[in-house]
Amino acid sequence: MDGRRFSCMMWALLVAFGVALPAAYYAWLMPLEVGDMDPHLFERGIGSPLLAWLNGYLGVLFNYRYLGATNWLVLVPIGMVLATWRRRAPWQRGLVVFYTAALALIGAMGGFNYRYALTLQPLTVATTCVFVWRAFDRKGRSARERGAFVAAMALLGVLNSAASIHYHFRVASVMAAPPPEARPGATLTERLDAGPEDLERWLNAHGVRPTDTVLVNNLPVWYYRTQRPGIYFWCGSDQLFLRDGTHALLAGRSMHEAASLLRDTLHCRYIFSTGELSALSPPFTRFLDEACVPLATDPKGHTLHRVKDTFGR
């Protein structure tokens, strides 16, 4: 393949990856509704095998929703080092091994979590920028061409962010009950403050005494804003976190038995959660529907339930 043809092919690939893939990602690949996906996986953006690769294992490079549109460009210098491995200096090989190992570790251990994927963002961006800069220099391109390319990178990033924000609004628009921070017309404070307002007063108003033990579904705000006793619980993994470790609440128990465990053994009669968190576990939602009485829901979506007594009241 002659140099000119190779160059054309590379440009075509750049356009395909830089523009076509993000366009397809937002237009078709990313679902707006949970459908028949696992709610956990939908929430994390990894509800299908393809999405598990794009947003999960290779999230550092292709999770367009949260990361840049040009992170994948770092694959070019990595590929070049790999293709000329023997001729490369040990430090270049070492860095490629490190970056690849980091990519694999982050991808395997939580690439779907954009915060983990962001770990490599400064290095990815800096490496890509320096590589492009030097590549243009080596090819004898003008400063204008070089500047145009990196400016296009930045512009693509801006457009990608706009598409990402638009996608988040589209998801919220089809939600039956969008969280308060995603509701149309919400103020900045409402969007940023998803926490309960005056938790103590709200609990007192609904009859929860300061000494009542409450099952806290993964809401550490309970311990931060009150001095009240709680039992830490996460419905997503059905685990009670007790003095001697974790125990299941619902697995292997009927609704009646689970209610009895809470009420009679753990001396806990109330459950503090949010509709959004509870919905992540259909068995827990069923438990709330069948074995508990809803007491209150605050404007931010926090819910308070009372476990029914032995007479089902």
Next chain:
Amino acid sequence: MDERLHFLLVLAITNIGMGGVVAALLLRWNSRLRLPSGAVVLLGLAMGPFLASLLLYHQLLLLPGRSAMAVLGTSVGIVVGLGLMAGRGWTALGRLLRAVPALLRDDVWMRWFAAGTLLMLGIATVLLATKPLVDHDVLEYAVRGRWFLDTLEVTYERHPFDARNGFYYVGLHGHSFPLLFTWDGLWQRFTGATGDLWPRSITLWYTWLLIALVWSVLRQWDRALAFVGVLTMVVPFGFALLLVIHHLDSYRITLFTAMVLLVLVLRERPELPLMLLFGAVLGAQAFIHSTGAILGGVLWMLWLVMHPGPLRVRLVHAGASAALALAFGGVHYVLDTMIGTRWIFKDIIWF
């Protein structure tokens, strides 16, 4: 004391004062390190709040149950001692600060950076006024930090369960971030203030430092490239969320990035002083988050494989950097694995 005054006091003491002490120390030793002065100052500022958490960690672990006054007094005493050690580093720091106005006057791209800094300051003001501590992970760290504050001791146990309120700490990572809440709480005992403005500001402080670090690196190639590179880094939606969620991410990513950059310098000059600094930064970023501990370990091993020196030099460098990494917080993971929760070897729960 008013909450905002308390915030400014802790910000001045920790971010500026302690960060300045580390920067001055590094500048004093920079004849051996031979690093760009600007990057050294940024690294020093990044190590300021970290140093506060490290001093607390060692005290609460080795001398548990002392009074708040004793703990805070010891920390301040050590920092003052380090400040005295910095000696002529202060002169160098002063010289650098005096050069800033000229830099802003002569370099249009630096004025862009200054404009970005002002924008960050505006964002920080709005966020600190409107965004309370509401997100899951940071609340876990905050409650853990308050627990440390109440007991003034760091202990390792299989199940970190607080019998007083039923809280169970599910966090996997080093204690640096929770201890920043403890640090703020210790000062609150003296000022009488309440609130959490300072721990909430940490994300914003380190985001600015991260931007400045990447800017200073790319600036070595080209000033316009620094602008475009930083713009590319900050525009993704995830980076914007990094700003509005009061989390430890910018804290850990700044020190992680600094660690990798140090390896790039080490490849040119595999010298002991640089290796010691690498070990310290490795330990620091590990003490913040498990990702840093794992990736730092991988990088440490790779560097020893890549090291161009003879075996004896490699062993000396490996031992010295490992010792510093452990002293700068890496020891947490050893203790947690051996006598604590078993770290990543336990059944990890994704929240």
